[in-house]
Amino acid sequence: MPNDYPQGVDMAAAIAAGFILDRRDAVPKLIGRHEDFLFVTGLAGTARDIAALTQDGAHIYTMAGAMGGACMIGLGLALARPDKRVLVATGDGELLMNLGALATIAVLNPANLAILCVDNGHYGETGYQKSHTSLGVDLEKIAAGSGIKRARTLASETELAAGSRMLREGNGTAFVVLKVKPDDPPPYKRNMDPASCRTRFRGALLGGLRDLAQRKRPNERRKFM
Numbered sequence: 001m002p003n004d005y006p007q008g009v010d011m012a013a014a015i016a017a018g019f020i021l022d023r024r025d026a027v028p029k030l031i032g033r034h035e036d037f038l039f040v041t042g043l044a045g046t047a048r049d050i051a052a053l054t055q056d057g058a059h060i061y062t063m064a065g066a067m068g069g070a071c072m073i074g075l076g077l078a079l080a081r082p083d084k085r086v087l088v089a090t091g092d093g094e095l096l097m098n099l100g101a102l103a104t105i106a107v108l109n110p111a112n113l114a115i116l117c118v119d120n121g122h123y124g125e126t127g128y129q130k131s132h133t134s135l136g137v138d139l140e141k142i143a144a145g146s147g148i149k150r151a152r153t154l155a156s157e158t159e160l161a162a163g164s165r166m167l168r169e170g171n172g173t174a175f176v177v178l179k180v181k182p183d184d185p186p187p188y189k190r191n192m193d194p195a196s197c198r199t200r201f202r203g204a205l206l207g208g209l210r211d212l213a214q215r216k217r218p219n220e221r222r223k224f225m
Contacts, residue, residue, distance in 0.1 A: 009128050009182050018155045019121050023180040027118060028053050029160050030178060031167065038081065040074040042090030043067055044125040045185040046118050050089050052186035058204040064194045068097030071115060075105050078113035085112050087167060092119040092133045099142060105173055106147030114167040114174040120182040128182060143175040151175040
């Protein structure tokens with residue numbers, strides 16, 4: 001049988017370590033109705049996962065070269081918009097770049113924030129070198145040790161429904177690790193212009209603020225800058 005996986009990836013070892021799910025199927029099943037979230041994504045793989053799921057929707061904000069920043073931007077967004085459910089979708093490599101973010105998130109513990117780490121055990125953007133999670137590092141235990149009370153690792157199809165509920169429910173931040181095979185994300189061509197994406201996302205946020213203001217004060221006109 002031909003090897004369809006990137007050069008240098010030992011798939012037998014990856015499967016033995018529990019990296020067995022296909023991200024192209026598991027991520028959409030886990031997230032479900034994407035319109036229920038504001039998304040902040042990490043680099044490359046997870047950016048394409050969410051762009052394909054949402055058809056590059058206005059409600060996603062993607063990191064471009066800012067490795068390690070996804071969780072903290074998601075935290076700021078969750079604190080600024082407590083009326084919205086914020087989902088950070090990032091990868092193991094991007095998260096490993098700034099593990100201290102988990103401690104800050106645990107202390108502040110916004111109830112409307114969820115973090116999904118799509119963990120393939122490799123640095124997919126730079127040649128599929130093994131990441132620390134292929135070598136024994138457990139991101140769920142790091143999150144729990146940081147103080148995040150709702151943390152879980154998903155490694156099989158039967159666990160996806162419970163993981164989906166965690167992303168949507170609960171009184172406090174949720175942290176979910178999704179173990180997937182080290183193969184490619186969906187081949188979706190997303191908008192790569194950071195300024196355009198920022199403006200698009202800002203428009204989606206301001207539109208939401210207008211809707212919220214109308215619900216609170218239907219007879220009062222308000223100006224949004």
